Amino acid sequence: MEAVGGAAAILQLIDVALKTTAQVYKIYADFRDAKETHKRLAREMRDLVRVLHQLLDVVLDSDPDEPKSRHPEALRDMLEGKDSIVACCQEDVVKVSNLLGEVPSISWPVRKRKIDQILSNVASTRAQLSLAVQTQSMAIVLDIRRTLDRHSSYMRQHVESESNKAIFAWLNPPDVWESLRNALQKRQPGTGEWLSKTPEFEYWQGNPGSLWLSGMPGAGKTIMSSTIVTSLLTETQTSASAVVYSYFDFSNESQQEAQSFLRTCIAQLAAKNPTAYDILVGLRNRCSEAQGQQPRLEELLEATVAALGCFPQVFVVVDALDECSERGKLLNIVKELQSVRNLHLVLLSRPEQEIEKALSSSTKELPLRGAKVDQDIAAYIQERIHRSGEMQEWTGEDREKVEAQLSEMAGGMFRWVQCQLDSLEKCIDSNQVDETLASLPPDLPSTYERILVNLDVKSAARVRDVLVALAFARRPLQVGEVMDIVSISITDYPRGKKSGNTVYLNQLLSLCSSMVSISTSGSGEKKKQEMRLAHASVKDYLVSEQLRNGPASAFYTTPGQGHLLMAAKSVACLLNQNDVSEFGPHTLGEVPFLQYSALNWVHHARDANLETNRGSLDDLIFALFHRDGDAYINWHRVTGRHGPATPVEGYAWDIHIRDGSKLIDGGRPCPKERLLNGHQIDRPLHHALQWNLWRVVQRLLDAGHDPNGYSKGNRAPLHYGVLQRALESMDLILDRGGNIDIGDWIGDTPAMFCAYKAKDPVTMEWLMDRGASLFPVSRRSGSLLQCAAMEGDPDVLEVILRKKPLNVSPDIGVDHNYNEIADLATPLQCAAYAGNLACIELLLKYGANVNLAKGKVGTALHAAGASGNLEAFQLLLERGANPNAVNGQYGSVLWAAAYGGDRECVRICLQRGLSIDELRTIRLFPEKNWPDLSDEERDKLMSEIIRNAGDRYCRDIFDAARSGMTSRVKAYLDGAEDRKAELEKKHDIHLRTPLSWAAAGGHIETVKYLAMEGANLNVWGRGLETPLEFGCLAGRLDMIKCLLALGARAEFRQAGKYRTAVVCAEISGNKELVEFLKALEDDRTVTFEFEGQTYEHDGDKGYKRKQ
Known part of the structure; x- marks a missing residue:
């Protein structure tokens, strides 16, 4: 079929229909007073023209050279020839036009009967043409979906x-x-x-x-x-x-x-x-x-x-x-x-x-907006009525009235039309259709109001719970979770219980009407049904002033009240799990809302902190924290030992409840008393501080909880408080005797914790205003200023410098002998060593001496060179650092830079001049200065200087392993009296072996050498971490593959372990590593590649090279 011929036939019929419509308007100047038949005729002509325009678009969009776009035979038959549907319809419309213009010799009742009969034929033809358009559009949609499926399949294959x-x-x-x-x-x-x-x-x-x-x-x-x-x-x-x-x-x-x-x-x-x-x-x-x-x-x-x-x-x-x-x-x-x-x-x-x-x-x-949107809406109304089983029982007149009035009142809002059709579908007779059309709400808020005010009191409470839960949940809720929310009572203190009534989903959906919807997500085993608010405007309405001041005000909520309800429902759900012995893997299936509750209630509770109308929330939280040890334990069995701040969802669940009774302690049942009072899981007061639940903090302190008590990780409540800027709760701790300078297990004070972990200047100002000291020393961080300069945010450091006592110098040094920072004495040295440029600038602004030589490293320039931080090295030189300073263990700045290993730092030093005597000590080109050397000679000289520096200043095998200096590791082993003892030596607060240091640093060649020399690949540190787990903490995927290829134990989840490989990987934040470990754990047939070789699982032996 030629597009031009088909279009011409359609245009002829459109012309006749429009002329007939004009004829009606000409006969009746005031169309509102027209007889019902004339109104029907005008509506039918209008709808016919709309369908014809849609059909015209289909025809004109065709490409005769593209086979896929050619119209099927059925469409050709409708448009071509004198017996085609379009031609017959044109004849009918012409007959109607003639009847309208006939002389009064034929009475109106006779003409009316004929017109009504012809209009029925026209309506039938319009329906066929509309179906043809939909069929052709559906073919296009199916073709689009096939394209999408191909696109989706390609994307998912690539991603997965x-x-x-x-x-x-x-x-x-x-x-x-x-x-x-x-x-x-x-x-x-x-x-x-x-x-x-x-x-x-x-x-x-x-x-x-x-x-x-x-x-x-x-x-x-x-x-x-x-x-x-x-x-x-x-x-x-x-x-x-x-x-x-x-x-x-x-x-x-x-x-x-x-x-x-x-x-x-x-x-x-x-x-x-x-x-x-x-x-x-x-x-x-x-x-x-x-x-x-x-x-x-x-x-x-x-x-x-x-x-x-x-x-x-x-x-x-x-x-x-x-x-x-x-x-x-x-x-x-x-x-x-x-x-x-x-x-x-x-x-x-x-x-x-x-x-x-x-x-x-x-x-x-x-x-x-505009006519095109209105046409889309009209087409949607027609299709919706056509698909509706309820509306198909209606008379043609009722359907026409609904189409006409909704099209006229839509105002460009699909959503408004959808809601009105939802309501009209429930009409049981023509009178009710007329009543509903007569009282259509003018906008979306009024539509929602009408739905809510028609609910009875008992139903209204359940519907409100559903709407508020869906509006403020942190993710889409599954149907089972919503049903749990509806059935949980939060007024049955001290424990929230299910109401005992069975809630029926279809009836609940009927009550919620157009305000909620159910969709399916995922596929296969991951397929699930989710319930959501039907549109963003529903949530807008729930928090609107129009609802607050209207007849449905009982449904009004604020974001704070919404989060309060979700927190209360969640805690009540947890309180139901009040028996350790009955709690097992089956519980998740029995209580769909449980996992959401465990992972999210603290977030909702924190977001509800400013609400003054608290309901039963604080009573429920206090019951969970203070009165019900079993429910508190079971909560941690869902989230993992780290709690909801860093949940380990699937893995923690399997580890902690796989025996179906109690947590595991080295393969033995672990007493509840130890779980609650020892360091197995966080104490309640610490959780309350971490999420700034100050009302609960007050009650726990009144009940005797220790404001300085240590929890898992040997940290005090104040350490947890700084993580979430829990200032109100921290004030309560200090009022009850809390020590603002209390140290954790390695001596970090809350202020240090704020400096390197929270990095929050507001919390730091709060701590300084309340007397946080600059002088405590941590085995990890040194002093507070050192910690802030080395790892902190410049805004945090500026608070400390601004708030410090006037008589305290920014060059304050604290003598200590702890770990890597033992050589760094001043804050400026720490900032230079870490390459923290903003902190270097701040310290200099507040009067730090750029050339102060103190401690083992020398000056700040020595520190920047020793760590290989080129940008810090250059910045200090720009700010007046002396490149010729000779201080500390390295002597000259050149040797510090050489030990740091950055060739550009070494080049800068050499370009500034090096005496012939110093060159002779290197025994390369003894008669030449730097300017006299060729590029090749310069590269060779720098390499030799860097190698010499490693030999000179590497202090022990740990230093060599941490820096990846394999040759020095070999030298220490060769010089040791007991080679095995040297390999198994443990060092620092974590009790790391040389292999553990190398693994954490990502030095694969050093790890391979140590393994070849017989180092234990599965040795435990202080927290029972193996080298594999130290590598996981550092987030180093290639290192983990290396260790597995070398024969490290492939048990990623061991009972009784403080931190498993998967947990360590999650702490590192490297999700790629987490997925790698999970894949190996879930399926022992999974292989991996390392250095061009494929490795497969070999039972208890771990992994071996695939033959």
Whole structure:
């Protein structure tokens, strides 16, 4: 069928229908007074014209040279020939027109009967044409879905392949597939296809730049974004261009942060292009060098921009900017991305002032409103009525009335129409349809209000619990979890109990009506049903002033009250698990809400701290912390010994309850008293401090809990308080005799803990104002100023310098002999050694002496050289450091730099002049100075100096192993009286062997040499950590593969261990390493590659090279 012929037939019928409609208006000047038949006729002509326009779009979009786009025979038969449906319909419409114009010789009742009969034929024809459009649109949709399935399959195969799975697990991008799938399931075929024909979109598609699609709440923006994504994927599937899509989601905290957008982008780009994948690998490697840390936002942005450059064109679709919890950061990211030359960026959001202001100068806005949106809504209404079993029983007149009135009142809001159709479906007769249409609410808030005010009192309480839980849960809740929430009572003090009534899901959903929805996520064994709020506008309504001041005010909540309810329900759920002996792996299946409760209640409780109307929450928490040891233990058995701050979800569960009765203690039952009173799990007061639950802290102190008591890890409550800026709780501890300078097991005070772990200037100011001392010394950190200069944030260091006593110098040195920092005496030396440039600048600003020689290392310049920190070395020279200083154990700055091993630092020293006498001691080129040497001679000289420095200043085998100096390790072993004893020596607070030091430092060659010499690969340190676990703590995947290949024990989870390999890997933050260990543990047939060889499991012997 030729497109032109089909289009001509359609246009002829449109012309006749429009003329007939005009004829009706001409006969009746005031159409509101027209007879019902005339009204019906006008509506039928209008609907016919709408369907014909849709059919015309299908015909004109065809490409005769593309077989896939040709229309099927059925569509050809409808349009071609004198007996076609379109031709017959045209004849019917002409007959109607003639009847309208006939002289009064034929009475109106006779004409009415004929017109009604013909209109029935027209309605039947319209239905067939609409079905044809839907069929053709469905074929297009199916083709799109096949494209998506191929795209999804390719992406998942790439992301989940054994070689790539670990790195994508480390990146941890949100699962945008679920969001796209859910949007497509709701999408009416054909919706939004008009957008691609607008001048603005066509220009954006052909030219890099930004386009902002703005729309009111409920305007169908997410559906529109899915239309754009599917269209782009279809059009670019044979090109080298990339399509990236990201969804912000109000119901999922992991999809509300600005970083989640960047993680999504780089993950999708890396899965499509090997160069982009290499950029991701490089990012991971740089973070691994920082011991498995997650990338900062700036690093993610830099990597994303680099990955975008790997494609000729990149189309990025970002939906729901307004649902991002870090909108300022996100808009800054958008601003940076807009400078990428090959990027086509489309953004969808509500037209909010902050977004409009940020985008106005750089982004073309296209509002989602107008006739095309109205046509989409009308098509949605028709399709919804057509699919509804309830509405198919209605008379044609009722269906027409609903179509007409909803189309007229929609105002561009798909969501409003959906809610009205949900309500109309429940009508049982024509009168009720008329009553519902007569009282349609004007907007979404009024719609939600009508749903809620019609609930009875008992049902209202349950529905409120469901709505509030779904609005403030930290992730989408599964259906079973919601059912548990509804059935748990929080007023049955001292223990929350299930109500005893069975809650029926379908009835509950019926009560919630249009305000909640159920979707399926995952597949196979991971498939699950999730319940969510049906739209972001529902959450907006729950916290709105309109609800607060309206007739449904009982449903009003604030974010604080929402989190309070979730915390109370969660703690009540935990209190139900009040018997250690009955608690086992089966419990998770029996109580779906249990794991969510265990991992999230403290977060909800913290977010509810400012609420004054507390209900029973504080009573429930106190009952968990003070009165019910079994429930408290079982809580930790779900989260792991580290509690909800660093949960080890699947692994901790299996370790701690696999016997179904009690925690394991070296293979023996562990008494509850030891668990509660020893250091097996954190004490209640410490948890209360960590999450700043100050009301509970007060009650625990009143009940006799020790304000200076040590918990797991030998830390006091104040150490936990600094982690979350728990100032109110910390004040209570000090009021009850807490020691502000109390040291933990290695002497770190709360202030030191704040300096290197919390890095919070507000908490540090609080500590300094209350008398935190500068003089305690830690075996790990030295003094407070040393700790802050070496590991802290410059803002924290500035607080200490500003608040310190006037008579205390910034050069204050504390003599000690602890670990690596034993050589560093002043804060400036510590900052230089760590390469902390901002702290160097601060210390100099506050009067630190750049050339002060103190302690073993010498000056700060010696310290920078000894650690190989080139930037710090250069900065100190710029600030007046003396390169000719001769101090400390290294003597000259040159030898300190040579020991640090940075060739550029050594080069700088040599360029500044070296005497002939000093050159002769090296015995290379004794008659030449540096300027006289060739480039080759200079490289050779620097290498010799660095080697000599290692020989001169390496103090023991631990120093050599920590620095990866294999030759020095060999020299120490060769010179030892007892070679085996030298290998097994233990050192420092962690009781590490040379092998453990080398493993933690990532020095593979040194580890291989020590193993070859007979070092014990499975020796335990103080916390029962083996070299494998020290390597895990450092987040070093290659080192773990090396140790396993050498024969290290492959038990990643041992009963009684303080920190297992998996736990250590999780502490490091290296998710790639975590996934690697889990894969080996879950499936002993899994192999791994190391240095070109494949290794397989060999029973108790660990891993061996595959033959």
